[in-house]
Amino acid sequence: MCNDTRTQPIRLKRRPASDARENLDQLLDLENGRMSRNMFWDHDIYEQELEKIFARCWLFVGHESQIPKSGDYITTYLGEDNVIVVRQKDGAVKAFLNTCPHRGNKVCFADAGSARQFVCNYHGWSFGIDGGLKGMHASEAYEASGLDKSQHGLHPVAGIESYRGLIFATLDPAAPSLAEYLGDFRYYLDAVFDMDEGGTEFVGGCVKSVIQCNWKYASENFVGDILHAGWTHDSGARAMIGGPVAEVHKFPEQSYHVNFNGHGWEFNQDIVGNAATLGEKDLVKYLYNLQPRVAERLGEVRSRMIGSISSATLFPNTSFLPGQNTFRTWHPRGPGQIELHTWTFVNKAAPQDIKDKWRKGTMMTFSPTGVFEMDDGENWEYSTKTNAGFVTRQQDLYMGLGSNTRLADSGLPGNVFKGQINEANQRAFYQRWLDLMKSKTWAEVPQRDTPMLPTTGTAQEKAA
Amino acid sequence: MNATENVLEERLVGAQVHREIEQFLYREARLLDTERLDDWLALMADDVHYWMPSMENRRRNDKHGAYQADGGAFFNDNLRDLTRRVARFKQPTAWAEDPPTRHTHVVSGIEAFAAGRDDEYVVHSTFVNYRSRVEKDNDLLVGRREDLLRRVDGGLRIARRKVLITQSILMAKNLNTFL
Numbered sequence: 240m241c242n243d244t245r246t247q248p249i250r251l252k253r254r255p256a257s258d259a260r261e262n263l264d265q266l267l268d269l270e271n272g273r274m275s276r277n278m279f280w281d282h283d284i285y286e287q288e289l290e291k292i293f294a295r296c297w298l299f300v301g302h303e304s305q306i307p308k309s310g311d312y313i314t315t316y317l318g319e320d321n322v323i324v325v326r327q328k329d330g331a332v333k334a335f336l337n338t339c340p341h342r343g344n345k346v347c348f349a350d351a352g353s354a355r356q357f358v359c360n361y362h363g364w365s366f367g368i369d370g371g372l373k374g375m376h377a378s379e380a381y382e383a384s385g386l387d388k389s390q391h392g393l394h395p396v397a398g399i400e401s402y403r404g405l406i407f408a409t410l411d412p413a414a415p416s417l418a419e420y421l422g423d424f425r426y427y428l429d430a431v432f433d434m435d436e437g438g439t440e441f442v443g444g445c446v447k448s449v450i451q452c453n454w455k456y457a458s459e460n461f462v463g464d465i466l467h468a469g470w471t472h473d474s475g476a477r478a479m480i481g482g483p484v485a486e487v488h489k490f491p492e493q494s495y496h497v498n499f500n501g502h503g504w505e506f507n508q509d510i511v512g513n514a515a516t517l518g519e520k521d522l523v524k525y526l527y528n529l530q531p532r533v534a535e536r537l538g539e540v541r542s543r544m545i546g547s548i549s550s551a552t553l554f555p556n557t558s559f560l561p562g563q564n565t566f567r568t569w570h571p572r573g574p575g576q577i578e579l580h581t582w583t584f585v586n587k588a589a590p591q592d593i594k595d596k597w598r599k600g601t602m603m604t605f606s607p608t609g610v611f612e613m614d615d616g617e618n619w620e621y622s623t624k625t626n627a628g629f630v631t632r633q634q635d636l637y638m639g640l641g642s643n644t645r646l647a648d649s650g651l652p653g654n655v656f657k658g659q660i661n662e663a664n665q666r667a668f669y670q671r672w673l674d675l676m677k678s679k680t681w682a683e684v685p686q687r688d689t690p691m692l693p694t695t696g697t698a699q700e701k702a703a
Numbered sequence: 704m705n706a707t708e709n710v711l712e713e714r715l716v717g718a719q720v721h722r723e724i725e726q727f728l729y730r731e732a733r734l735l736d737t738e739r740l741d742d743w744l745a746l747m748a749d750d751v752h753y754w755m756p757s758m759e760n761r762r763r764n765d766k767h768g769a770y771q772a773d774g775g776a777f778f779n780d781n782l783r784d785l786t787r788r789v790a791r792f793k794q795p796t797a798w799a800e801d802p803p804t805r806h807t808h809v810v811s812g813i814e815a816f817a818a819g820r821d822d823e824y825v826v827h828s829t830f831v832n833y834r835s836r837v838e839k840d841n842d843l844l845v846g847r848r849e850d851l852l853r854r855v856d857g858g859l860r861i862a863r864r865k866v867l868i869t870q871s872i873l874m875a876k877n878l879n880t881f882l
Contacts (some may be wrong), residue, residue, distance in 0.1 A: 348760065348762075349759075349760050349761055349762050349765070350759045350760045350761070350871070351759055351761065351767075352761055352762055352765045352767070353765070442773075443771075443773065443774050443775040443776075444757065444759050444771065444774045444775045445757070445759065445775060446757040446775040446776075446777070446873075447757070447871065447872040447873065448872060448873040448874075448875065448876065448877075449872060449873065449874050449875065449876070450876045451876065452876075470796075471798065473794065473796035474791045474794035474795075474796040474797040474798070475791055477790065477791070477794050477796075478787045478788065478790040478791035478794070479787060518787065578872060581775075582775075583775070595773070598773070598775075599776075599779050599784075602775065602776050602777065602778075602779060603780075603784060603787070603788075606775075606776075606777060607777060607873050607875065607876070607877045607878045608755075608777045608778055608788075608877070608878045608879075610787065610788060610791040612877065613791075613799050613877040613878075613879050614797070614798050614799045616799075616876030616877050617798065617799045617876060617877070618798075619876075620876055
């Protein structure tokens, strides 16, 4: 488990928050479902995103299963800030900026591994897995100069916590707790990450690729866009299941957009629709067999979400697909590029052959060679690239699908909308984006969504 | 790696067989470049394992290594998987193939060795794959392959293929070809 270290971290300094950019309100007209293209090409807006979103939100950094033992580490990114995430001797997880406090060089060049210490290649400064400065090449020279080693460890992140095995970190000491940040979205996260005893694990390492698109296109695609699947992924579906994608737009009943704090999940309740696209009957059978037990554990609604036609995004830039079991982070690299990190998650208690089929199936469908993903990247790239045109970039975009579909009395947590063919989650995603972009501090971020679940205790306990 | 030991054990095939293998790999590249994908599939043995692992940057002393048999992969395919991928390419709704992507596979550095069986050969080769799409989407991949070729009904078939590229982060939005 992670310890919440959001007491003022030693030496993680940052300049005072900059003023919000002017006229941000003109970027979005959520009532009329219009949005400006500025947010997809403007470099100043991107700089503000690094500060107001990526240096402030809780961002996914890894899964507990990737670093089971003391000294196990992974390196990843918070926005464009490179960090090392490392398991401590007492089992806690810490994270540090991957940069030497002496001359700034990277101290860890590996993607993952196990270490007793991290040593800088430049002047041999070495750091314990707790981030503390232990020594350096020619240490007498520093001692003679009066350097206080206790003041020159690796820069720690401001907070690190985990939920259902997913580890998140924040660079903002004033951020709310992870439980508050996820809020009622935890209720839905449990449907996938707590469906079975033992939870989930990541298998097969990480597949990385680059897409020349704005990060928000990827996030919003997973937050609520099932609509594209029937069209974009027709060829993939025909290859994998010998027929077209299910015509979800013809069945709005029992399907939803739900969101909370900008996190969103669109889903129906067919149990296995996503899983079926992997073309492995055993996976579908596994989920059907599991469903009654999940119903007992989490209730009927969530038991029908476990592998269903669905997709989800954790605001701002982490997404997953139940059933296809791909989990990914869209790391921003300027307004026109992302670095995509993709993992496969499986139920820890699942038989090995089921885990293997999922690992293979994820790569077959949602990896750079995947028969579904292959056609996504191109859409996002050209949604981004068309903005090079001076006049084109000034034309607004439509996102008004599903206006007036809010369900006030669904009994489900979060904001619930009828029908998964909807853009309610995209609108909520961009509302959250705008709220953060306009706020200088966390204290100024409007609390639009009233939580049903307490921030202490688990979503499951509350629902029971 | 026990490079020294292996090199001493390697037995090159004769000139005629070497030429046959060379021509086989060149023809395979041409079939891919000209989108003759069914003909390309026909070059696979029934039990083919077509593997292109993704890599992790690991330190030299990390016994985990850069590639894992049970790790992530771009391809970890049997004949059914390859057939499914080809089926996608052939759909009129394979949007990322229309207008068509232009492919060039350059194959070089072919070394062919006797394998454990008389009808099988271990073949190493290097490749350059250059893909171009619409106006100026250009993607470059360079890598090495290790194949096990088998003689079936007088002709050669690919029974195993391992593809290693140099990029740890694929510098492209997708990989819509075979290597």
